Amino acid sequence: MTASLPDPPPVRGRVLDARLHLLDRQVLDLEGQPVTTVDDLELADLQHGERREAEPPTISALISGPILTTRLFGGRTPRTRLHRIAWDQVTEIDIVLTLGVPGDALEVTWFERWLAEHVIGRIPGGRHAPD
Amino acid sequence: MKGVLGLALGVLTAIGGFVDIGDLVTSSVVGSRFGLTLVWVIVVGVVGICVFAQMSGRVAAISGRATFEIIRERLGARVGFANLAASFLINLMTLTAEVGGIALSLQLATSIQPTFWIPVAAVAVWLVIWRVKFSLLENVTGLLGLALVVFAVAVFLLHPDWKALGGQLLLQSPSQGSETPATYWYFAVALFGSAMTPYEVFFFSSGAIEEHWTPKDLGQSRINVLIGFPLGGVLSIAISVTAAVVLLPQQIQVTSLSQVLLPVAQAGGTIAVIVALLGFVAATFGAALETTLSSGYSLAQYFGWPWGKFRPPAKAARFHLTMIIGLVIGAGVLLTGVDPVQITEYSVVFSAIALPLTYLPILIIANDHDYMGDQVNGRATNLVGLVFLGIITIASIAAIPLMIVSAAGS
Numbered sequence: 001m002t003a004s005l006p007d008p009p010p011v012r013g014r015v016l017d018a019r020l021h022l023l024d025r026q027v028l029d030l031e032g033q034p035v036t037t038v039d040d041l042e043l044a045d046l047q048h049g050e051r052r053e054a055e056p057p058t059i060s061a062l063i064s065g066p067i068l069t070t071r072l073f074g075g076r077t078p079r080t081r082l083h084r085i086a087w088d089q090v091t092e093i094d095i096v097l098t099l100g101v102p103g104d105a106l107e108v109t110w111f112e113r114w115l116a117e118h119v120i121g122r123i124p125g126g127r128h129a130p131d
Numbered sequence: 132m133k134g135v136l137g138l139a140l141g142v143l144t145a146i147g148g149f150v151d152i153g154d155l156v157t158s159s160v161v162g163s164r165f166g167l168t169l170v171w172v173i174v175v176g177v178v179g180i181c182v183f184a185q186m187s188g189r190v191a192a193i194s195g196r197a198t199f200e201i202i203r204e205r206l207g208a209r210v211g212f213a214n215l216a217a218s219f220l221i222n223l224m225t226l227t228a229e230v231g232g233i234a235l236s237l238q239l240a241t242s243i244q245p246t247f248w249i250p251v252a253a254v255a256v257w258l259v260i261w262r263v264k265f266s267l268l269e270n271v272t273g274l275l276g277l278a279l280v281v282f283a284v285a286v287f288l289l290h291p292d293w294k295a296l297g298g299q300l301l302l303q304s305p306s307q308g309s310e311t312p313a314t315y316w317y318f319a320v321a322l323f324g325s326a327m328t329p330y331e332v333f334f335f336s337s338g339a340i341e342e343h344w345t346p347k348d349l350g351q352s353r354i355n356v357l358i359g360f361p362l363g364g365v366l367s368i369a370i371s372v373t374a375a376v377v378l379l380p381q382q383i384q385v386t387s388l389s390q391v392l393l394p395v396a397q398a399g400g401t402i403a404v405i406v407a408l409l410g411f412v413a414a415t416f417g418a419a420l421e422t423t424l425s426s427g428y429s430l431a432q433y434f435g436w437p438w439g440k441f442r443p444p445a446k447a448a449r450f451h452l453t454m455i456i457g458l459v460i461g462a463g464v465l466l467t468g469v470d471p472v473q474i475t476e477y478s479v480v481f482s483a484i485a486l487p488l489t490y491l492p493i494l495i496i497a498n499d500h501d502y503m504g505d506q507v508n509g510r511a512t513n514l515v516g517l518v519f520l521g522i523i524t525i526a527s528i529a530a531i532p533l534m535i536v537s538a539a540g541s
Contacts, residue, residue: 024203024211026196026435033446037203037435064435071208095194095502112436115448123261126444126451130264 016093018059026096027062027085029103035085036064036108038097040071042084059087062097064108083108141355142362144269147276149363150370151418152232153225153325153479155411156472158367159391161318162374163384164310167299170368172319176326177364179519183327183490184335185356186497186508186516191339192349194502198336198493199432201502205492214488215433219426221485222330224478226422227461230256231471232415235388240408246466253462256419260454265341265440272417278410282369285398291376299375313537320530321476321540324483326364327523330425332489337428341439346506373398387472426457476540484530486523494520 016022018041027035042061065083070076085099085106092098103109120126161169191197196204199218203211233256234248259268344352373394374385385391388411395407424440431438431450438450465471494516497508508516534540 019207024208026200026204034431034435034437037433039208068208068434072212095196112448115452116445120448120451121445123444125262129443130262130440 021093022059022062022097027064027099028096029099029106030101031103032098033103035099035103035106036083038062039064039068042082061086062090138351138354140270140274141351142359143277144273145355145359146362146366147273147279147413148269148417148421149360150276150279150366150410150414151225151325151328151421152228152415152471152475153328153482154367155232155370155388155391155414156385156475157318157321157325157479158370159374159378160385160476161322162371163378163390165315165318166375166379167296167372168301169315169319169322170300170371172322173326173364173367173371175522176323177361177367178515179323179522180327180331181356181360182512182515182519183332183493184360185353186512187332187336187493188339188344188352188356189349189506190493190497190502191336192344192352193346193504193506194496195340196496196502197340197428197432198333198489199429200435201496202489202492203433205495211433215429217485218329218333218488219429221478221481222333222422222425222429223457223460224474224481225328225330226419226426226457227464228471228475228478229415229419229422230458230461231465231474232388233412233419234465235471236408236411236415239389239392240405240412245471249462249465252416252419253458256416256423257455257458259420260423260440261444261451265338268420269338269417272413272420275413276410276417278406279366279370279414281395281399281403281406281410282366282373285395285403286369286372286376288398289373289376289394291372296372296375311537313533314540316529317480317533317537317540320483320526320533321479323522323526324481324486324530325479326367327486328479328482329485329489330422332493333425333428334421336493337424337432337439341441343441423454423457427451427454480530480534480539483526485527487520487527490520490523 022041023038025038027038029035040063041059042063044058044060061084063082063084066081067077067083083106085108089099089101090097091100099106104113158173187198190201199215202214205211206214230249230252231245233252234245237243237248237252238245339348339352342348370391374391377383377394377397378385378390383390383393392404392407395403399406427450428438430436430453431447434449436449437447439447444451464474494508494513496502497516498513500507
């Protein structure tokens with residue numbers, strides 16, 4: 001038996017497997033600081049759960065935050081509660097995704113910033129690295 | 132010269148840092164009930180922790196990814212979350228046991244009630260994590276933990292019948308009539324869990340990133356692990372031997388930390404007891420730091436939060452909040468009056484159950500060229516890794532049935 005597999009269809013650029021290369025990967029900001037993990041992806045022109053086989057999908061944003069709960073336990077997150085990071089802010093895809101913007105400017109880091117300012121930063125010594 | 136000193140420091144720290152409350156209690160319990168018939172488990176466990184600590188450190192140094200980032204990337208959000216929930220709870224249990232261990236050791240040293248020492252210990256652990264540099268906290272507790280060498284000295288001072296001890300080493304059905312095979316294997320799993328506790332891997336791989344390891348540091352880390360851990364295991368064995376020599380013939384069952392100390396007291400008197408207590412405090416305090424940090428590491432890495440002691444706490448706010456909550460829960464549980472020794476006995480068995488959750492993803496990533504480039508596992512490492520994955524899986528599956536059949540070893 002020497003029958004070989006059919007050749008894969010020709011593609012331009014790099015083939016990414018959304019599950020393997022994007023979902024659940026760490027996202028770093030411009031300075032290499034952790035921002036979040038990719039909890040879900042938003043596909044342009046595709047509704048939740050819709051499938052289209054003919055053309056490759058276009059990713060419009062990374063989604064993080066409360067969406068993780070629905071990925072784990074089912075259900076749907078209201079649109080207003082999605083924390084989106086626009087796809088055009090992604091500058092590099094490797095074993096981590098790197099953004100071209102500082103993490104502090106993103107909606108997804110609000111709780112970290114709130115906690116730092118109102119709780120952890122208020123405890124003496126909270127704003128200096130240990131020495 | 133600095134190189135040699137650094138090397139020696141690393142090895143000594145690894146020896147002193149190896150033993151925690153789980154090893155102290157389990158080794159002593161096993162020695163007092165089964166003599167040396169279970170020592171082979173410590174040897175197997177030490178080889179296992181060497182293989183996997185070394186592998187996780189290598190993955191961290193080369194790919195820059197710590198264990199829980201890898202667990203989530205490989206297992207996905209759902210299975211990764213189930214893994215996180217299990218690992219986090221078991222780690223919290225170990226954290227509680229370690230803080231309890233500090234309190235019990237300080238009680239033995241001062242005769243002041245543990246209810247006083249529990250909050251003191253929790254706050255002290257938090258303060259050290261809050262303000263002390265990573266390398267300093269690791270080295271100080273590791274070096275002070277070397278005081279446990281007193282157990283090895285005690286073995287010689289007790290002038291045991293070496294021939295009879297040697298005879299117990301061979302695998303055999305338990306010689307004491309009252310112990311059933313189920314109990315024997317239950318304690319084998321517990322001892323295995325105490326040597327291979329998952330938090331050691333979270334801590335080791337995250338520590339590699341805390342200390343900004345590069346592939347160049349791997350030589351040092353290999354020496355630390357391959358010399359330090361086995362010598363740490365020797366301390367565990369020494370604790371078992373002292374219990375086998377002194378406690379077993381008198382049928383004393385270890386149910387408290389003071390009984391772990393008895394053989395040392397008989398061998399070396401007050402001074403030996405003081406040294407051993409210093410070792411207890413250092414070992415449990417060091418492990419309390421490691422488990423507290425591990426609770427923060429695992430959660431932060433799963434969710435992609437900033438973490439690490441190299442950042443100011445305000446730059447890793449959720450990481451620090453997690454650790455504070457972990458310590459509050461641990462101290463709260465202890466203040467209800469539960470016995471830390473019993474928590475320890477359960478925590479090592481649950482650790483054994485959770486082992487495959489941690490070790491499988493590491494083994495997979497260590498073979499992934501995207502992460503490791505050309506530094507993927509060699510055939511020999513993979514062979515040993517797979518053999519251990521088999522052992523770990525068997526121990527994990529057998530743990531609960533054994534727990535039921537042996538009524539948790541009672």
